[in-house]
Amino acid sequence: MxxxxxxxxxxxxxxxxxxxxxxxxxxxxxxxxxxxxxxxxxxxxxxxxxxxxxxxxxxxxxxxxxxxxxxxxxxxxxxxxxxxxxxxxxxxxxxxxxxxxxxxxxxxxxxxxxxxxxxAAVWGAEDAAGLKIVRQGNHDELRGRKILASGAGFVTQPIVTAKSGDDQYMFLLRIAPDHPVDLSGWTAQGMRSTATGAIDLTGMRVGPDEQVGAAGDFMRQPYLSGGAWRFCAAHLGAMERLVDLFRHHLVARGRGEDPYQLQRIAACVAAARTARFWVEEAARRFGSEADAETIVAFANMTRMVTERSALDIMENVQRGVGLLAFIRPDPIERICRDLATYLRQPVPDLAMSNAARAWLNSSLPVGEF
Missing domain, CATH: 1.10.540.10 (Acyl-CoA dehydrogenase/oxidase, N-terminal domain)
Structure with a gap:
């Protein structure tokens, strides 16, 4: 062996x-x-x-x-x-x-x-003021804060984005464990334990040792948008867990032969498998030598398919399980809250429309896109 x-x-x-x-x-x-x-x-x-x-x-x-x-x-x-x-x-x-x-x-x-x-972490979100690079005497330092920073309070090596004029740079920082953070604004219904909050970075010195890459690297494609398959993979895992829990619920209560429940479980399995096909193919393409536009378009379409599959699964599981699916500490209740929250990724409509436009502008048959 x-x-x-x-x-x-x-x-x-x-x-x-x-x-x-x-x-x-x-x-x-x-x-x-x-x-x-x-x-x-x-x-x-x-x-x-x-x-x-x-x-x-x-x-x-x-x-x-x-x-x-x-x-x-x-x-x-x-x-x-x-x-x-x-x-x-x-x-x-x-x-x-x-x-x-x-x-x-x-x-x-x-x-x-x-x-x-x-x-480590990547903290890109910021408020209207943004995170700026300012000159102080003979050195540069940051002015401003990051918001929606997951892991605030225990992540010690974050990459942050900051601007000097129109140029955006990345910096790899060292954050002290006792650096003040504000978690009071994180009142989302799900993903409660991500410690997502705001952190003021004003006064932190930055220079060549902290700067990662060159101006504009953070937004470079296909890595920025094409990498969206990674969070889709996490969504997929939660979806598969929900379907497994739904099956356990039906079998344990002897409701597996109910024709309406069979219809729901069939829809859940089909949705989960559909999402898995897309996510795994998006991951494969991300590691391939395909051109950046194609990788990004497929990843954007994968976001749309994954979201729709997740919403369909949650609806079927909640309808099939009933009130128990909304009562803590049933794991179905928590997973649905977390998944519904985590699905809310940036600019979903733009991602969908860009993917559709990429296919319209191509000459590929739909089965080869």
Whole structure:
């Protein structure tokens, strides 16, 4: 018998970690905080380092030929707990940006910090004032804040975007654990334990050591929009978990032969499988040599398909289970809240229309788009 590969071992550890996250999710939702023991397990499992190249002690999950494995990881995490999956997806995205645009010294530094227990993130959202780069004497520093920053209060290595004039730059910061954050505005119905808040970065010095890449790199395609498949993979995991819980509910109560319930479960399975086909293909294309426009268009269409599938599954599960699906601490109730919240990604109408326009302007048959 062949020994399991490093990736096979990672997937097994991911499945175990996701099961632990699922068990902890109800308490995390009630407390609006993920227990530190789960983050300790995240590091022990090897997941924290897995995205880095092998030369830095990782397994290369961000590399082009590993996107299908990364898709599986994110899907398993989404089935465990969407809040945890959201934070880990941000951690992986930060590593990808540093490894794509950063210097060798920045990559090695981030890898060392993560190996020592740090969590990374990407904080791009800001208020109307924005985050600016200002000159103070002989150095540059930041002025302003970031909003909707997931992991505020325990993420210590975030990538933030900031502007100087019309140019946007990325900076990899070191945030002290006791840096003030404001979580009071995070009153969303779901994703409660993501610690999403505002953080004022005014006065933080930035320079060549912190700057990642060049002006405009953060918005570069296909990486910005084409990478949307990653959060779709987390959504997919939650959808599959809901369908499994629905089946368990029907079987446990002897309602599996009800024709209307059979209709609902069939619709759920079809929707989940449809989303999986799209998400896995979007991941494959993201790692391919296809042109940027095609990758982005398919990812945008995947967003639309995933959202529609998730909404259909939630409706069928809630109708099939009834009032129990709305009562805490039933996991169906929490997962539906989290999924409905996490589905609200930026500019969905623009993503849909851009995808449709890309196909209209192409000469490809629909089956080959």
């Amino acid at each position: 062949l020994a399991p590969t490093d990736i096979q071992l990672l997937l097994a550890r991911t499945e175990s970690f996701a099961a632990q996250a699922f068990e902890c999710a109800s308490a995390a939702d009630a407390d609006a905080a993920i227990d530190e023991t789960l983050w300790a397990e995240f590091h022990r499992s090897g997941l924290a380092m897995a995205a880095f190249p092998t030369s830095l002690g990782g397994l290369g999950l961000i590399e082009s030929n590993s996107q299908s494995d990364l898709c599986t990881v994110l899907r398993l995490l989404g089935a465990g707990d969407l809040s945890t999956a959201r934070l880990i997806e941000g951690h992986i995205n930060a590593i990808a940006l540093v490894c794509r645009y950063g210097t060798a010294a920045q990559q090695a530094s981030l890898a060392a910090d993560v190996r020592s227990g740090a969590l």
